[in-house]
Amino acid sequence: MRLEGRRALVTGxxxxIGAAIARRLAAEAAEVVIADLNADGAREVAAEIGAEAAALDVADAAAAASVVASQGPFEILVNNAGTDDFAFFTEMTPERWRRLLAIxxxxxxxxTHAVLPAMQEAGYGRIVSIASEAGRVGSKGSAVYSAAKGGVIAFMKTIARENARYGITANSVAPGPIDTPxxxxAKALGEIGERIIETMRQTTQMRRLGTPEEVAAAVAFLASDDASYVTGETLGVSGGLGMV
Ligand SMILES: NC(=O)c1ccc[n+]([C@@H]2O[C@H](COP(=O)([O-])OP(=O)(O)OC[C@H]3O[C@@H](n4cnc5c(N)ncnc54)[C@H](O)[C@@H]3O)[C@@H](O)[C@H]2O)c1
Known part of the structure; x- marks a missing residue:
């Protein structure tokens, strides 16, 4: 019940991973709003856990502001929505990389821009972004995705610096290979995709894929007051893949 009285926006x-985060935050008594491009899927998960759902393309800043205006204010934001478009970089096109960066x-x-004013006003906030170990060590077939995730990590550190005085923490979680759609x-790339996933698995110290629930547990910690003195961090949940 660490999150009782907190309202949380979970994108994606x-x-x-996002569905596991929504379930975990709800299990810890947060009021959860699930915002996803897939409105039907959001409604299904929301119905299961007594949460609310909203249709949202996070690449549309005006739409994000409108969801926050109508369903906020939020004490917790989990920036989880994300996607990849696996291809070696020479096969990438500007249209494809712009969409990856936009999302x-x-x-x-x-x-983050949409939730911050109310958090600053309230003097409290928890922002957790799902980055990736790809943003720290790179990942074959995911050059643009890795660049975006590295950007998320740097962005969150700056949000942490700018907002500590308002009682707001900002942290990233960097999952390794997690068994999700x-x-x-990556398997759509054929045999090479299978090999990329197998290489990722072997690169973890634990020699296994992670589960969405293992990522959700780290998010719940960072979203709670147990993490009151933790900000600007990037918490790897990757079976040791990203350790330096
Ligand atoms: N699965 C992994 O191995 C892994 C590893 C590192 C990081 N991540 C990150 O974890 C997050 C969740 O990924 P997942 O593996 O659960 O993927 P997933 O494809 O199972 O779920 C992603 C969800 O985001 C939603 N979404 C996609 N684009 C959106 C948009 N523009 N606006 C709103 N919602 C959108 C999708 O509809 C979907 O519900 C992503 O940010 C991803 O980059 C995943």
Whole structure:
């Protein structure tokens, strides 16, 4: 019940890691709003846990502001919505990389920008962004995604610096390979995709994929008052993949 009385916005909560985060925050008594491009999926998860749902493309900053205006204010924001478009960089096109940056990086800007004024006013806030170990060590087939996630990590550190005086913490979680539809989409590359996933698995010290629930547990910690003196950090949940 660490999150009793807290209202939390979880983006991308219709699937995978985001759905596990929504379930975990609700289990810890937060009032959860799931905002996802997949409105039906958001409604399904929300119905299961007694949460609310909203249709949102995080790449649309005006839409993010409108969801926050109508369903906020929020004490907790989890920037989880994200996607990849696996290809070696030589196969990438500007159209494809702009969409990846719009969702994975600008989407984090948009939602953070929308929630911060009310958090500053209240003198309290917890912002957690789901980055990736790819943002720290790179990942074959994911050059633009990795750049966006590295950007998320640097962005969150700056938000942490600018907002500590308002009682707001800002941290990133960097998952390693987690068994979700997003990771399994690499299989669309065929045998090379299977090999990329297998290499990731082998690069973890634990020699296994992680589960969405393992990421959700780290998010719940950072969103709670147990993490009251933790800000600007990047917490790897990656079986040791990203340790330096
Ligand atoms: N699965 C992994 O191995 C892994 C590793 C590191 C980081 N991550 C990150 O974790 C987060 C969740 O990924 P996942 O693996 O659960 O993927 P997923 O594909 O299972 O879920 C992603 C969710 O985000 C939603 N979404 C996508 N684009 C959106 C947009 N523009 N606006 C709103 N919602 C949108 C999708 O509809 C979906 O519900 C992402 O940020 C991803 O980059 C995943």
């Amino acid at each position: 909560g219709a699937s995978g 994975n990086l600008e989407g984090v800007f948009a939602c 997003l990771l399994n989409a």
